[in-house]
Amino acid sequence: MLDSLDRIDRFNKKLDRLLPPQAPLPEGPLAWSQATVLTEYADHPAEFFCDILHTNLWSKQYEVALAVLENRRTAVRSGHKIGKSKLAAGLGCWWTCTRGAARGMLTAPTSRQVKKAVWYETRRYWQQSPELRRLMPEPAISPDTGCRWYDGRELFGFSATHADDVSG
Numbered sequence: 001m002l003d004s005l006d007r008i009d010r011f012n013k014k015l016d017r018l019l020p021p022q023a024p025l026p027e028g029p030l031a032w033s034q035a036t037v038l039t040e041y042a043d044h045p046a047e048f049f050c051d052i053l054h055t056n057l058w059s060k061q062y063e064v065a066l067a068v069l070e071n072r073r074t075a076v077r078s079g080h081k082i083g084k085s086k087l088a089a090g091l092g093c094w095w096t097c098t099r100g101a102a103r104g105m106l107t108a109p110t111s112r113q114v115k116k117a118v119w120y121e122t123r124r125y126w127q128q129s130p131e132l133r134r135l136m137p138e139p140a141i142s143p144d145t146g147c148r149w150y151d152g153r154e155l156f157g158f159s160a161t162h163a164d165d166v167s168g
Helices: 004-018 044-049 059-070 084-098 113-127 130-135
Strands: 103-107 153-160
Touching: 004 084, 044 059, 044 084, 044 130, 084 103, 084 113, 084 153, 103 113, 113 130, 113 153
Parallel strands: 103 153
Antiparallel strands: none
């Protein structure tokens, strides 16, 4: 397996071919298109966190990331202040940046938690990672508006008081 520096170098070279480093991001259908889907990270969420988001997962976060990769639904019991919001935000970015036609939905029990915790972390990742800024459009201030790519991918946040409100 390539070490992190080799993966970052390959990633930057791939993006440099698509978008020269000093050039502004293009407008229209070429910006954030299928060409920016990082399929090589699709089965490697921990490497995406390390190489793209510049953060490392601790052991339980790693287990949760693998559970998201391997299962259609994942539920986790946890305590306060252990990195759930950062993990959820990062997994949302990972999912939408590594799959064509992806639709990432970030949820929490209340709309305040979605906006002030999960979506805040999503925007923070985007602001702090030059690599992520080259892969996805800027997330809107409101999680309801979310983040939409020209190729149809989207990432957004919401809360629902009833399970039926989430279906569809």
